[in-house]
Amino acid sequence: MTPSVRTLDLHVGGRRFSLPRDLRRCGVIYDDRLARTDRLRLEQQTLGATPALRFEVPGQRITLLDASETPAGTRFGPLGAETALGAQPEVAATFPVFQLADKLVLLAPMIVVGFDPMATDAAAIVAGTILRIRYQARDHAVLTAPAEADVLAEAEALTARPGVLFAEPDLITIGANLRPPPPGFMAFDSAAGVQRAFLNIRAPAAWPLAGPLDAIRIAVLDDGVDLSHPALAAAVVGSFDAIEGTEGPVSPNAWDYHGTSCAGLALGLGAGFRGVAGGARLLAVRIARSPGPGQPWATSNSVLRRGIDWAVDQGADVISNSWGGPPSSVVAEGIARASGAGRDGRGAVVAVAAGNSGGPVAFPANLSGVIAVAAVNLADEPKTWASSDGESWWASNMGPEVDLAAPGIGLTTTDLQAAPGRTPTDWRQDFNGTSAACPIVAGAAALILSRAPHLTAPEVAAVLIAAADPIGSAQRRLNVERAMTALAPAPTPDLPPPEITGRCTRLVLSEAVSVFHLAPADGGAALFLADPGDLAALIAAEAVGVDLTLRYRDSVAGPLAILKGARLRPAVGAPPDPDPAPEPDPDPDKVLLPRPEDDIFATA
Structure with missing residues (x-):
């Protein structure tokens, strides 16, 4: 990949997206024989100083560097550090980094190719190329390229092969969890015995109307879930590490608490706590991880697709997605399969967080066939930079793709059971962002299906949207009680008696x-x-x-x-x-x- 590329053009669903290059940062692949201490020494010698950012992408050979302020970076311009490193014999290749709102997107020597399995397979597609098969699924495959390869050119060449539906770089997304409020924030209504956010959406009034929740499966795609947490352990029916491709039990890193907090809001039950669909069953899917406490998390498009496919194959009724990334055909097709073919053709309900950068609705929440979830505060105000909640460091993404809003401020939920989770206890009272709003909507969808399992995914979304309370000028906030009471009785099939x-x-x-x-x-x-x-x-x-x-x-x-x-x-x-x-x-x-x-x- 040449340093002259200034934008990354992606083509997904007939649309073109462009990501601008981050000129301050680059990705580096070192010779595998070079020890980590030698890599640090090489960076110091080549750049003239320690980079301001050094992030070793988990599970990858790539190191992300921000060397813009080093002597090499200031002397030779924005790409000077990358050029200087790329000239070293110990460096196999350098790769550009691109900007995506509050995330970074890294090009790597990986390609995802989608194909018609009736017309071809991965072996035929890579025949005669420099690419190798990393793994193959039914209708797509992940391919590796030599470190020095022009990944974009290789992907473009594959699209001309018979039976190929798309070929795209397997982009790596790097992000950070939203900063919580200062200690001491409390949003629990001790008089009512339930948190204020659930009172706002009328969840307690909806609970007596629920059907058998133990028949409903919610998949939580995140950085893993604490499977032994007292409010979650009884719900677990399966877990999967989409990064490694292994089935559970799969535990998160001791510092990756985000998925545990999402699962609690969706379906936690026990130790005096109840999630929106407390009693539903949990499919825990790890699609991201971070290398240490306080460090960014990383995932890739192929990992996301593998997690989605596993959830569908395990019979997920609802899939909760508190994550976002670059537009991707392999991810979009996975979500289309989930929302269309899941639940034996009725479609899994796919809830997706809209994002926290205050901009347009992020991918994949902007896809059709999903429930895009924005955030409101506890005063039922759309969460903006200036809303009255005081959390001025983030704002909910908004736009015409948003279907529902749900509380995204001051949520009490489950935490990892031991330090260094978010808190020293098993619980937290400060979960925020559209990441928190999304599993609340996922739980509401599970409640609907517990009463009306015959509904299709679009019908579930329609019930929730129609029952929501208007707030502001363009949003509707979830009202679970109204949605449950609006359900018509399930149709009785005209069957013979037993x-x-x-x-x-x-x-x-x-x-x-x-x-x-x-x-x-x-x-x-x-x-x-x-x-x-x-x-x-x-x-x-x-x-x-x-x-x-x-x-x-x-x-x-x-x-x-x-x-x-x-x-x-x-x-x-x-x-x-x-x-x-x-x-x-x-x-x-x-x-x-x-x-x-x-x-x-x-x-x-």
Whole structure:
């Protein structure tokens, strides 16, 4: 990558985005054989001073430096330090850094390629190139390039290959958690026994209206969750480290508390604390980490996608995302899959924090199909630089993409159980930002689904938005009670009763399925499909015309019932023939089914 590049152009969803270059900073990849002490010595000698910023990106070979104030930086101009380092034989490559609101974006020797799995695969895509496969998923792959490669040129060349849908650099995002208020801030209503933010959104009044929350799964994508916290341990049903690609139990670093605080607001329950959807189940996904207390966190686009995919595959009903990054096709497609194909086609509800830089709504909150969440303070004011809360160092991002606002000031929630978490205790009372507002909305979505699991993701969003309270001129603040009371009763499928007695009028047996018509005694008719392994001893050709009683465990709406582990028994006074006769020859009145490989019905 040449130092002359001044902007990074990204093309996502038919739109073009440009990120300006941060001329003060650069990324450096050293020769792997160079020890850390030797790297520090090389920086001192080459730059003439210690860089103002030195950040070793976790899990990567890259070191982020701000050497603009060193003698090399001041003598040779903004890119002087990068040029000086790049000339050293111990340096494999240098990479530019770009600005994204309150975050930094680092180009690295990694590419993500999306492809049509029916047309090609990763091996065919990299054939004849300098790229190597790091890992491959169903419809995308992460590729590594030599340190000295022009990553943008390599990605551009891949887009011309057959079956390739997109190719983009696997950008690294570096950010910092929002600064909390000074010690002593208290937003807990001791008289009501619940925090003021929850009173504002009418959560306590909504709790008695909830359905069985233990059937609802909320995935929290963040820097990890304290899985043994007393208010979270009982909720955990799975955890995943998307950075390493390993399933749990996955614990965060001892100083990475952000995800634990988000999980508490969404679903914590215990030790006198209750989150918005206390009692829901937790899928904890680590998609970011920091190298030490008070240091920035880092993630990459491919890690984010892997975390999203895992949550969907684990049956997440709601996905809470208190993070943002550069526009990315691999992330956008992952979210589209979650919100469209998740929950068996009904769509997972995807809540995303709008961002805290006071600017436009950040990616991926600006995508369609998600609930973009802005923040308000405890006075129900939109959180701005000058709002009355006194936290003048941050402001909620706003714009037409915002769907809902929720409290983002002074939230009481869970903290890591031991120092150096946010506090010396297991709890904190100062969580803030759209990062705090997002899991509150995720919890509200879980409450809706506990009462109405048949709703699609867009329908859940519509219920929450329609029930929200208008604040200001362009925002609506979450009202959980109104959303719950607005729910219509769940539709009752027109299904047969759990037990039916009637006359078996037609029958078809095959190696794969048994199909028979039953004419219930009270009128009507039903067509049933069952595994012959369950029925072979009870159904035979002679069963036609015999009264049978059917019990079943699963069914679908309409006249077709798909049986799982069903059993037939003869009606009283109509015992079956103990010696089943062979299957009769087919006739025009019989039901004919396609073979199982035609994939019309799945065997129960």
